[in-house]
Amino acid sequence: MSGADGKLLKVGEAIDSLCTIEITGRGVVRDLYLAARAAQDGPLCLAAARELAARVHPGDAVVIATGLPTYPWFSGEQDGPVGAATLARALVLGLAARPIVVTEAIHVEMCRAALRGAGLYARGLEQALSLPTTAAVVAFPTDPAEAAEAADRLMAQARPRAMVAIERPGANERGHYHGAKGFQLSDHCAKVDLLFERGKAAGAYTVGIGDGGNELGCALIRETVVATVPFAAVCQCPCGGSVVPAFVPDHLIIAAISNWGAYGVAAALALLLDRREVLHDREVDRRVHELCAAAEANNDGPGLLDPGTDAVPARLHGDFVELLGFMVQSGIDFGRLYKEPRYPWLAV
Template sequence: MAFFDKLDSIMREDPGKRGLIPSLPANPVAELNEALDGTKRVILLTGFPIRLADDKYIGETDGPLGTANIAASLEKMGVDILPLTDDEGFKPFTAALKTVGCKTTPVLIPAINTDEFIRQQLDEFNPTHVITLERPGKARDGHYHNMRGNIIDDMLADTTIIIEEAKKRGITTISVGDGGNEIGMGALREAIEAHVPHGEVICASECAQVSLVSGVSNWWGWGISALLSLKHGKNLLPDKELEMDMIKAVVAAGSVDGCTKENVITVDNLSMEVHLDILNKVRAALAEELG
């Protein structure tokens, strides 16, 4: 399908030159589209912590926006959602969901007894799908790492079991990343270790059924929303004004750019003009497909 190729091409733009995308084959968009069939109840997991100069930490701007866009699209389709994040990302994710118009608010992941909490959510909510976007994954050494290879275990709740526990229950797992240290990216290990700085250290060990990479993880929020739009027969994507409102709300909630650590309206050291250009391309491709 031509639209799948267009969408993949847009997602694979790499203005930040992260190094991973050129080494990878095309994103499995057709497989993703099929995996999104039968969405009835979806757990959404995001939140990547950034350590600040005063040793405090907060969630970055990559993650809440993209996940909120998926959440809003699912709600408009009548799908039940359960957004999850931990303390560092709770306020930014809450702000993003509220701004995009979601009725559902995030559930806070506890820092202790986290495995028990994850299993409980899977059993009680009984999701058909688990979607993770820009959420740290645990490497082979048993630790979580940032892109510089530093261990960040102290900054987040240990949610690594969600992929394997979901698989045990027959739940579809979809994961999005842009650097290889995100949960679910283990299926791309060979390319991550060969082409990403510190890749052999930071590569996540968990393997989602569908692993997606983009120049910035948030972008697959639009990509997945575009595919849901085709299934719904209606454009579910945000416009640029709403996207600007969301980034402003997330920053006002304390979120920082993951690359610069600054509390400004940028994502991965890219201006909003760059991100909105990607959104416009996705919107144009979807409009053409919807006719």
């Protein structure tokens, strides 16, 4: 391992550490993260960024699936759409990718709003596949048969090289979808698992990002989820299964807040590419949260449409992004020291 590689791994570990600080006091993230590390190569955000950078070439499509219907509105929260929009920005700036955000019809407006906040045009699939700085938002069916057809169409039209699920429910071993507390959401959820199954079979790199064990991707740490997360082993709906989605991805990222996992991937990508600006900043983060909230995405907790994620106000997410950005810039600067001194006139 070269000095530069060692530094990269250390900053990658620091990115994972920051993204897994249990700011909301939920108490399950550490166990889930350690299980994810034991099951796969790490650091987790850096590993995902490396694969994305290796596989996604200019003009390639990347699916980003998000949207979690919440009680009693059956409408989504800002955890997910905000991370999707900011990751889409990072994939555009870093890799010239064509992001395709896939979500329920009811979440289309909030995802479009979030993308615009992140500085991207939000258009239909055809335009997004051909225009720069443009992402698509696709309403994916809740009906399984319609979803299967939509998955086939999207695979044929876009041929995505990667698929990332952020705070996304998925079907458990009995075919049902659940929220974090085990209530059933099956009728309200787009069946994007079918798209991820097709993508994985076609060779696309599939990643899940979650914070509680009930998100798409957590099958990689199923045993830990059912052993440590309340309501995870047996749901609170008649299906009586677990809350762990059955789809097994190529890679799983655990973060304290799912959006932070997406920020972590963007940070690791910025680090790999030596470009701080690939990770968004406080101002962009504020705008994404505000526009997303105004499009009726709630700040989970009391359910207010305040800008923020998982009951953490948007200004603290801005602080978080600035911390990540500083770590990225320091990593870039120290990485360069292995090639050339930062202040050669001071070298002795």
